Amino acid sequence: MKKAFLSDLIIKVAVPGYQDIADPRVRTRIGQLEAWVSILVNAVLTAVKLVLGLMVNSLSLIADGVHTLSDVVTSVVVLFGFKVSGKPADKEHPFGHGRVEYVTTLIIAVMLAVVGFEFIKSAIGRLIEPVPIAASWGVLIAIFLTLLVKFWLGQFSMLLGLRIDSLTLKADAWHHRSDAISSLLVLAAVGGSALGYPALDGVGGILVGAYLIWSGFVIAKGVIDPLLGQPPSPQLVGRIRELCRAREQVIDAHDITVHDYGHHRFIALHVEVSDQLSAQESHDVAEDIQDLLRQELGAYATVHIDPIDLDSEVVHQVSGLLDDLLQQSETFAGYHDLRVVTTPEHEVILFDMVVSHETSAGKRQAARRWVQRELLKAFPDARINIHISPPHVYG
Template sequence: MENRFKQAEVATWIGIVANGLLAIMKGFIGWVSGSRALIADAAHSASDVAGSIAVLAGLRTAKKPPDKDHPYGHGKAENIATIIVAILLIVVGIEIAISSLKVFFGEMPTAPKGIALGAIIISIIVKELLFQYKYRLAKKINSSALLAEAWHHRSDSLSSIAAFVGVLGAILGQHYNYPILIYFDPLAGLIVSIIVIKIGFSLAKESSLIMMEQVLDADKIMPFFKTVTNIQGVKRVDELLARTHGHYIVIDIKVSVDPHISVEEGHLISKEVKKGLIDNHSNIKKVFVHINPYRLESG
């Protein structure tokens, strides 16, 4: 467990440093070159830094062991961090959209300088590498916060591609005297904003479902059913509810046993149910077992 959080924290720190450097580079070159799309992209990278800091705080809270006030653990801290990242994405996306739309109702913009293209190419490469690294690690250690960070990097990579097309179009428009192409730069900024907002809403929705403790669907809990029905002494699984709690799953289960056995024997069966679920499913951390006397209709 400790190694899981260590890997996630290292990945998050790598993201903070990389995004900080990219935000400074893109912001400065965007200002020097006069590219609105690149400045918008710099703001996106800056939001990544803020998001990564929130994720880091969430990871450090999530790894705390259960206590009196949090008997189920602190796993949902990761989901809170995910929602913070999502909100940052949405806010940044709206700001980018407003900035880009203003251009269409003002004076004819000037085309950015060619140096902007070099900065965007570097950004695309770095952000895609960060996405691949964090996406694979998030899937491996089952971290929603790290997965949110990965998609934040991918959104930055996609926005950089849109910015590249916009800047290139604006430069070509000025060079070949096609004024309409100069608007490609702010248009790219608008496309970037749509991408960012969409990803933000998607992440917020997914984490909100976990925060509201939505139970897993029938297909996902079927393996848990099979594990319990194979445990000696279990006559029937009356009810099994599984809910995510951050990176792990909490199970509430009712099983029927022979009504004529002793309380101690029933207790031992419940311990075997808990042990069987935790030993056979690495994503299950907490199991609460209720024992029912076996009848044709158990309740």
């Protein structure tokens, strides 16, 4: 992780045991540290910008001061969010309060967009009726210094956000960075106005407002997905399967579902083992995998065991045919839970069919019928029972 001397020093002094980010208490302290530093720094910068803006009669600078004031408010929201999200699970919220972090991030995004809209409204009026600005070199230097401070604050927040993998802190970092960029636009607008181009103040206000709306949209888009439920990354799915296969009795893992609740993660999955294992041995495999996922990923896991007949000739024949069909279709993406049940009347071939997640419901059913027809050509007397895996499972 990128090192920053001043930021690292603040973390070391303010958060004992700061390296143990797996501890929810440490995570909460780091989040609250970012909020308090942001509140203090932004309170000072707000006062400086508003005083300078009123002195030189610059709407864009006053708007920038209000933007910085909104940073104080959002940091208070961050402080509240980390206080609540750090609470342990209770009767009403058995999965903990971690998703409060997502809600606070969404609040930050909405506030950014609202402030940006208000800036644009005011700036259009200033563009229609420009007002002369009398800014000295001292004022311009002061604006430049506030820009540098906000840039550092953005780096500080991002460093903490990356350290504890917090969407809220990353969003707050972008909020600070947007303030730094808006200060740069204000610097250009105020300087241009002082040189005899007063309309630039209104232009600067519009640009600042547009940038705030865009920043709010980007932040909101990033947090709505985990609130609604988003797929696990391919890297996480691969890591889960790798950890499962580390147990020698495990053939493979599939039907992986992951739910994130802030810093709490819950995983449900199926693992395939030989049907020659006893019930006790299969249970031990499941327990070992649950313990391993908790140790390596900090996740609470539920493991379902799928026994596989590795000696059945019919299973091998069906598997070979399905492998051939996989090469012929873009929709048919895989299969698992393959088993053959023999009854006095006929054999029943059962398996779960995996289709690509972008496939429509109609094409899913068409692919299932196609696979079923191909299997009946090879096994005309068999019953074919194909279950399509739901789109929320992976692996």
